[in-house]
Amino acid sequence: MLDNASDLVVGPVFDTVDIGLVVLDSHCCIVGWNEWIARVSRRKARDVLGKTLLEVFPEVQHTRLTEVIDDSFRAGSSSILTHTLNELLPLQGESGEPLLHNIVVRPVSTVHASYCLLQITDVTVAVTRERVLRERQNARYHAIVDSAPDAIVTIDDNRNIQWVNGAVDDVLGYSHAELLGQQIDILLEPGSPLLQALAQTSVDSKAENAISVVGRHKHGKSGYFDVSLGHWRADQRNFVTTIWRDVTERMEADAALRDARDALQKSNEELESRVDERTREREIALQQLHESQKMESIGQLTGGVAHDFNNLLAVILGSLSLLKKAVPDNPRVSRLLDRAILGAERGATLTTRLLAFARRQELKVEFVALQKLIPEMLDFLRHSVGPNVVIHIEILPEVCAVEVDANQLELALINLAVNARDAMPQGGTLTIACHNENHGTRVGLPRDPFVCITVTDTGEGMSAATLARAQEPFFTTKGVGKGTGLGLSMVQGFTAQSGGAMRIGSEPGKGTKVTLWLPRAKESSAAAREETQPIQPAEARSLRVLLVDDDILVSMGAADMLLDLGHSVTEAQSGSYALKVLESDGPFDVVVTDYAMPGMNGFELAQRIKAGHPRLPIVLATGYAELPADRSIEFGHLSKPYTSKDLAAALEKALVARRP
Ligand SMILES: Nc1ncnc2c1ncn2[C@@H]1O[C@H](COP(=O)(O)OP(=O)(O)OP(=O)(O)O)[C@@H](O)[C@H]1O
Numbered sequence: 282m283l284d285n286a287s288d289l290v291v292g293p294v295f296d297t298v299d300i301g302l303v304v305l306d307s308h309c310c311i312v313g314w315n316e317w318i319a320r321v322s323r324r325k326a327r328d329v330l331g332k333t334l335l336e337v338f339p340e341v342q343h344t345r346l347t348e349v350i351d352d353s354f355r356a357g358s359s360s361i362l363t364h365t366l367n368e369l370l371p372l373q374g375e376s377g378e379p380l381l382h383n384i385v386v387r388p389v390s391t392v393h394a395s396y397c398l399l400q401i402t403d404v405t406v407a408v409t410r411e412r413v414l415r416e417r418q419n420a421r422y423h424a425i426v427d428s429a430p431d432a433i434v435t436i437d438d439n440r441n442i443q444w445v446n447g448a449v450d451d452v453l454g455y456s457h458a459e460l461l462g463q464q465i466d467i468l469l470e471p472g473s474p475l476l477q478a479l480a481q482t483s484v485d486s487k488a489e490n491a492i493s494v495v496g497r498h499k500h501g502k503s504g505y506f507d508v509s510l511g512h513w514r515a516d517q518r519n520f521v522t523t524i525w526r527d528v529t530e531r532m533e534a535d536a537a538l539r540d541a542r543d544a545l546q547k548s549n550e551e552l553e554s555r556v557d558e559r560t561r562e563r564e565i566a567l568q569q570l571h572e573s574q575k576m577e578s579i580g581q582l583t584g585g586v587a588h589d590f591n592n593l594l595a596v597i598l599g600s601l602s603l604l605k606k607a608v609p610d611n612p613r614v615s616r617l618l619d620r621a622i623l624g625a626e627r628g629a630t631l632t633t634r635l636l637a638f639a640r641r642q643e644l645k646v647e648f649v650a651l652q653k654l655i656p657e658m659l660d661f662l663r664h665s666v667g668p669n670v671v672i673h674i675e676i677l678p679e680v681c682a683v684e685v686d687a688n689q690l691e692l693a694l695i696n697l698a699v700n701a702r703d704a705m706p707q708g709g710t711l712t713i714a715c716h717n718e719n720h721g722t723r724v725g726l727p728r729d730p731f732v733c734i735t736v737t738d739t740g741e742g743m744s745a746a747t748l749a750r751a752q753e754p755f756f757t758t759k760g761v762g763k764g765t766g767l768g769l770s771m772v773q774g775f776t777a778q779s780g781g782a783m784r785i786g787s788e789p790g791k792g793t794k795v796t797l798w799l800p801r802a803k804e805s806s807a808a809a810r811e812e813t814q815p816i817q818p819a820e821a822r823s824l825r826v827l828l829v830d831d832d833i834l835v836s837m838g839a840a841d842m843l844l845d846l847g848h849s850v851t852e853a854q855s856g857s858y859a860l861k862v863l864e865s866d867g868p869f870d871v872v873v874t875d876y877a878m879p880g881m882n883g884f885e886l887a888q889r890i891k892a893g894h895p896r897l898p899i900v901l902a903t904g905y906a907e908l909p910a911d912r913s914i915e916f917g918h919l920s921k922p923y924t925s926k927d928l929a930a931a932l933e934k935a936l937v938a939r940r941p
Pocket residue numbers: 696700701704738740741742743747751752756757758759763764765766767768769770792793
């Protein structure tokens with residue numbers, strides 16, 4: 282509806298449009314008021330026309346509306362006032378609800394005057410639609426955020442927590458209420474990289490990859506998280522939304538995988554080093570095998586030579602002792618004979634060492650208590666090493682007895698003591714110690730219990746090259762005529778033949794330690810030893826002796842000794858001939874036979890004789906240790922080379938044994 286006076290009469294259009302139209306003149310009096318505004322303001326045109334806008338709506342006095350109307354008249358400017366930012370007119374919808382509206386203010390000029398047009402638009406529908414849309418959007422957003430498995434924490438620019446999602450409870454152990462208003466720092470370790478990232482990034486920063494942090498759970502437990510940051514701005518304020526993905530399990534799995542990989546690598550390395558070690562051990566074993574095969578060959582050769590040499594010495598010694606008896610009154614001849622006997626005896630000692638190295642000597646294995654044997658040798662040892670060497674003996678009472686040939690053991694210890702003396706020309710200390718040792722496997726021996734005797738000196742020691750060859754027969758560093766190089770060979774052969782071993786440790790300037798591994802005596806052998814009865818001497822009488830030896834020289838020597846002892850002798854040069862003589866020429870009181878003979882050996886012969894003549898005493902003469910183990914039970918025994926005294930003793934023992 283329009284004022285009749287107005288120039289702005291445009292007919293019914295003014296009242297028909299679906300927006301509010303208000304026209305003000307330059308005095309701000311209402312000159313145009315259409316139907317739409319009349320309806321929503323509940324004021325008819327006739328009531329308002331001619332009145333100022335302030336008179337109709339006093340509440341707009343201090344609002345921007347009066348300002349922009351003013352601007353429109355003064356400066357001819359147009360403005361839009363929206364309901365969201367401004368207080369506008371008190372308009373109402375059909376049901377009396379406040380009507381949300383925007384107002385466009387623009388100047389209107391005619392030929393006669395200037396006016397201001399207010400265009401009022403109802404935005405209720407648009408706003409409602411927008412609100413519904415926003416609410417739907419919010420609902421969707423909350424549904425997503427609250428169902429997310431990751432914790433989502435939004436902070437303001439003071440790092441204060443403004444908002445959290447439902448997952449914080451599960452992920453970090455805090456309820457909403459406990460976190461809101463707190464600083465995000467309570468979820469982090471001091472100096473956490475997340476705090477640095479928050480300080481260094483802003484809304485304008487490019488989105489970064491997630492940051493790996495250690496997060497603190499409510500109850501002090503820590504966990505690993507990948508945290509993504511999203512900066513945003515609202516109402517002039519900065520916010521950061523942090524999304525916390527718990528990667529503890531993944532990190533732990535990674536760590537376990539890393540550990541497993543490390544362990545695998547380590548075990549691979551161990552395996553490799555074990556293979557290397559095994560290869561080295563194998564090489565050493567092969568070297569040792571080669572060495573022992575070499576020794577075996579030298580041993581066989583040496584043993585053969587020594588055996589033959591032994592037979593010759595037996596003849597020489599036998600003949601010399603008979604000769605000595607034959608010329609008792611000539612001191613000069615006697616002296617010469619003594620010297621010859623001494624020389625032959627030294628030769629016999631040498632062959633004994635050779636046989637020891639070749640492991641072919643006859644061992645009289647017996648129960649040996651080291652607590653007794655070693656102290657008893659002390660005087661002799663002192664004599665052997667001289668006054669410059671101090672001897673220490675360390676044998677505890679619990680050290681067990683050993684089962685070896687006592688004489689050979691003494692000889693071995695003397696050899697070692699003499700070596701020690703030679704290594705300590707300025708004097709020093711020689712220590713002989715004993716201990717029980719269970720693990721023979723350490724030196725390649727079976728698992729039986731052993732006793733170790735260590736002979737240690739403080740001498741000059743050996744170079745690696747000397748140490749490598751020290752046990753070889755005839756190896757000596759002592760110069761021609763001074764050392765035979767058979768000392769250690771003898772000791773080595775003796776321990777090996779006794780079922781033990783010898784090991785040498787030595788370094789130049791640090792002395793030498795030789796360890797003898799000897800088999801421990803069984804309890805039963807001690808008891809058996811105690812039961813052994815002393816032999817009663819047989820009556821002195823002339824015997825018929827059948828003497829069997831393939832070596833004529835040896836046979837003649839032995840026959841001379843027997844004759845000298847007052848016996849009668851029949852000689853046979855082979856086993857088969859001896860059996861014939863036994864049948865054709867018998868009976869005999871005793872048979873003395875060599876062991877090593879071609880064809881039938883002495884032991885076979887003895888068994889054949891025993892089968893036909895069970896009560897006939899038999900004596901086996903041998904330089905070898907290769908007789909069957911139980912021979913000593915069945916037959917008498919004589920070690921070569923022997924003297925006439927040894928022969929007499931062996932005969933006596935054999936006769937006593939067969940005595941009914
Ligand atoms: N205790 C030791 N200290 C230093 N070197 C030693 C020792 N024992 C042995 N040897 C070295 O080993 C070599 C061989 O010793 P072995 O006893 O077999 O022969 P030998 O002593 O030379 O001669 P033999 O013992 O026949 O008189 C010696 O020449 C010496 O070089």
